[in-house]
Amino acid sequence: DIVMTQSPSSLAVSAGETVTINCKSSQSLLYSGNQKNYLAWYQQKPGQSPKLLIYWASTRQSGVPDRFIGSGSGTDFTLTISSVQAEDLAIYYCQQYYDTPYTFGAGTKLELK
Amino acid sequence: QVQLKETGPGLVQPTQTLSITCTVSGFSLTSYYMQWVRQTPGKGLEWMGFIRSGGSTEYNSEFKSRLSISRDTSKNQVFLKMNSLKTEDTGVYYCARSRGAAMALGNWFAYWGQGTLVTVSS
Numbered sequence: 001d002i003v004m005t006q007s008p009s010s011l012a013v014s015a016g017e018t019v020t021i022n023c024k025s026s027q028s029l030l031y032s033g034n035q036k037n038y039l040a041w042y043q044q045k046p047g048q049s050p051k052l053l054i055y056w057a058s059t060r061q062s063g064v065p066d067r068f069i070g071s072g073s074g075t076d077f078t079l080t081i082s083s084v085q086a087e088d089l090a091i092y093y094c095q096q097y098y099d100t101p102y103t104f105g106a107g108t109k110l111e112l113k
Numbered sequence: 114q115v116q117l118k119e120t121g122p123g124l125v126q127p128t129q130t131l132s133i134t135c136t137v138s139g140f141s142l143t144s145y146y147m148q149w150v151r152q153t154p155g156k157g158l159e160w161m162g163f164i165r166s167g168g169s170t171e172y173n174s175e176f177k178s179r180l181s182i183s184r185d186t187s188k189n190q191v192f193l194k195m196n197s198l199k200t201e202d203t204g205v206y207y208c209a210r211s212r213g214a215a216m217a218l219g220n221w222f223a224y225w226g227q228g229t230l231v232t233v234s235s
Contacts, residue, residue, distance in 0.1 A: 033217075040221040049207055049225040050158070056219060093158060097211075097220040101173040102148075104158040 002026050002096050006105035012113040013084050021108045023077040023094035029057075030074050031098065038098035041070055041079045044107075045090045053092075054079065084110070115139040117208050117226035124232050125198050133229055135191040135208030142166070142184055146211045147191045148222055149182060153204030163220075164191060166213065198233045205230050 003026040013019050029038045037057035042050035052061045054070035057077055069080045081088055089112060094105040121133040135147065149161040162172035164182045172180050181194045191208055206229050209222035 036219070038219065042222075049228050050222070051225070052221060052223050055221040055223075061223070095158075095221070100160075100171060100214070101175065102160040102220070104160070106157050 001101055002029075002099060002103050004094055004096055004103050004105040006092075006094060006108050008108060009106065010109040010111060012111045014113045015084060015086055017084050018080065018082045019084055019110065021079040021081075021092050021094075021110075023072075023079070023105050025075045025077075025096055025098075027098075028074045029077075029096050029098045037073050037077070038096055039070075039072070039077050040095045040097060041068075042093045042095065043088075043090045044093065050093060081110075086112070115210065115224045117210065117224060119206060119208055119226045119229040121206060121229035121231055123230065124234065126235050127198055127200060127233055129198055130194060130196040131198055131202070131206075131231060131233075133193045133206050133208075133231070135193070135226055137189050137191070137208075137210070140210070142186045142189060142191065146213050146220065147182075147184070148209040148211055149191075149193050150207045150209055150222070150225075151202075151204050152207070152228070153201065155201055161193070163211070163214070171214075200233050203231060203233045 005024045007022045039057040041054040044050045058070040067082045091107045091109045116138045146163045148163045164170050184191045208226045210224040211220045212218045214220045
């Protein structure tokens with residue numbers, strides 16, 4: 001199974017700050033056939049189901065604000081949230097869909113400082 | 114618009130069988146893959162398995178032979194059944210929609226249901 005390791009596990013931020021969440025996979029998620037990385041990011045707020053933010057490691061889902069930026073390739077990926085808003089306080093998960101069993105990171109909890 | 118809603122029993126006794134229904138609207142089950150994902154205190158988010166647009170299934174080996182996923186396209190429903198429940202199966206169970214597992218498509222989970230909380234306890 002592909003293991004997804006996220007860091008940090010929690011992050012305390014002030015509104016307006018830029019934050020970076022890291023995700024590392026135990027094997028490459030870059031498929032040579034199309035040069036795409038099979039990595040998605042989700043946001044989960046308390047009491048809600050996960051919401052897709054980013055797929056193909058860097059493509060924003062429709063309706064997602066452009067302050068959410070996904071980057072990285074191979075085994076190392078980053079979700080950057082620029083100018084954090086209060087509504088961004090949530091847990092963020094990375095997920096690989098390169099191969100089954102699909103696997104998720106343990107999550108990064110974004111909290112207010 | 115796309116909607117998914119899970120309905121489950123709430124409380125299940127250990128060793129018993131869990132049955133959850135996911136009712137969908139706004140799309141056809143014959144055009145998309147339907148996934149089951151659960152979230153437990155012990156293991157976080159876990160992919161359980163999917164049913165393909167054509168009706169075949171694939172499961173996470175973690176659940177060995179305990180899990181079964183099926184559907185009724187005429188009722189726009191997808192079903193999860195898992196037997197031999199243990200207390201560590203307590204958690205929220207979600208159905209989610211994805212495009213398909215072919216490498217060209219990308220099988221991220223674009224739409225999720227609200228989830229149904231399952232508590233395994235005697």
